[in-house]
Amino acid sequence: MSTSELHRQLKDRIGVESADDAVVPLGAVGAVCLLGSAVMFLIGSPFTALPLAGFLFTVAYGLYEYQAATAKALSFLATIGTGAILALITIYLIVEALPAIRFMGAEMFTATSEPMWRTRGEEIYSLVPMMWGTLVTTVLAMLIAGPLGVAGALFISEIAPDAVREVVKPAVETLAGIPSIVYGFIGFTILNDYMMENLELTTSGSLVIVGMVVGLMSLPTVVSVAEDAIASVPESMKSGSLALGTTDWQTTKSITIPAAFSGVSAAVLLGVGRAVGETMAATVILGHAQRLPDPLYDVFGNTETLTSLIASQYGVASGTHMSALFAAGVVLFVSVTALSICSQYIERRMKHQLQGES
Known part of the structure; x- marks a missing residue:
């Protein structure tokens, strides 16, 4: 040197x-x-x-x-x-x-007797109707976004020609850019009016309309994550299956979907988190009745969700009333956090399986 x-x-x-x-x-x-x-x-x-x-x-x-x-x-x-x-x-x-929580105790999360929500006089704050409304709308939304999202992901990743894929994938993802208030307004003015006129509903707004709208809003999340999971399946696995004489559909059904199942499950869970936290669509559509549907399984009934409760009442709340809205926020926070942790665990498990790790 x-x-x-x-x-x-x-x-x-x-x-x-x-x-x-x-x-x-x-x-x-x-x-x-x-x-x-x-x-x-x-x-x-x-x-x-x-x-x-x-x-x-x-x-x-x-x-x-x-x-x-x-x-x-x-x-x-x-x-x-x-x-x-x-x-x-x-x-x-x-x-x-x-x-x-101190004021209501465990009844805040368990009380089902009327009235369940009263902000004046003898104050009563039960989150049971809101938790039920959130659960029902989330289940309805995922019954729409889950199958359609997975089917869309399969089509984009495995079936569609390149020219079609270049059009369909951006179009689906564009749905995520539409403001939720627009979805809610369309649901209220079109779906709500249709059901009021043809199904003769007695109240404006219903859980099934919220579920349909939120399901459409959750589609981009499910499609994008599920498509990434399906695309990450090693090509050698698919080629080996085709070399044994199976058809494209048999390979997709027996090899691709099982190998990507963990990632697809994570996509659905992320869609559930999106549905649980949706605010404006539920606020616009629902009639804000703080009571349980009668009967309980009536999806055409009108109740409240945790997010719509907070959005519709925070402006006039104070004292214990405001604290009850924060309690609703805690329930939402815990729910979405748990779903996020589950989806991350499933994604990590999928990665280990694809890499051949135990």
Whole structure:
């Protein structure tokens, strides 16, 4: 090695070490500024912008002088921040819901006697009608989005020619870009009027209309995730089946679908999460009756969902009433979180199976 090359390498090493030494205090200053800004925001201080400005200046200087190290630190900070925000949301929901839970006790989640929801006088807050309405609309939605979504994914991935696939797949995904209020308005003005005129419903709005509309809204999620799962099945498995003399449909039915079953199940679960959390369509269509349908299985009846309850009453709620709405939010939060965890577990299991791991 020549003297010039050795000198250059030594200079580069010294420069890197000095840069690392400079990045550490710079990162410490940025972290202190960000933490101070968060604390001031939580206590409602009017000086929240000062440490935030310090953090932004520190980041700008770091990106100018030590771009790689600063970008790495920001990525780590974003990850930590996501977890911290999720934890804060969880704590805040639970703390705000505790007064109503203490007031009603277990009856908030079990009481079925009338009245179930009263905000004046002798206050009563039972979430049973809303949980039932959410469950029924979710089941109805997935009876629509599940089969149609899986069929659409199979068509796009296995059956459609390339020219058709290039048109159909973007068209299906475009459905996700339509605002939910538009879906709800169409359901209320078209489906609701049709059922009122032809089925002679006694009330405006029903669970079956919400289920149909939300099912259509969940289709893009189911189709996209299921199509990715089906496309991830190794081509060697399909080719081996075809080489044994099976038809394309037999290969799809006996090889592709079983191999992608975990991913397809995860797609359906994600669609369920989408249906559980839908707000505006249910709010526009339902008549907001806080009672159970009579009989209970009457899908043409009118009740309430957890999301529509919050959306329709938060503007006039206070005290225990507001706390009861937070309790509804806790139920939604727990439900969607559980569904998300289940879908991630199924996807991980699918990946292990396709890789031949136990």
